[in-house]
Amino acid sequence: MGIEVGGLLGLIILALDIWAIIKIFDSGASTGSKVLWIILILLLPVLGLILWWLLGPRGGKRLASS
Secondary structure, eight states: OOHHHHHHHHHHHHHHHHHHHHHHHHSOSOHHHHHHHHHHHHHSHHHHHHHHHHHSTTHHHHHHHO
16 A cells, blocks of 8 residues: 555544544533543544444444444
8 A cells, every 4th residue: 555545544534533523522422421432532543433433422323223
């Protein structure tokens, strides 16, 4: 994988992480829950984003409707 592709993937992941953090701030979750999700996304950007998408504030509804 070239530098260009790696850099592009990095930028996409960064943009998605920032989007997720903004959504977390706007959610109705408790402050403690918000802090834990943000820490998880900052420490593990890809895995944290995937986990938030699956298990986040509306994750249960998303999984139940599938």
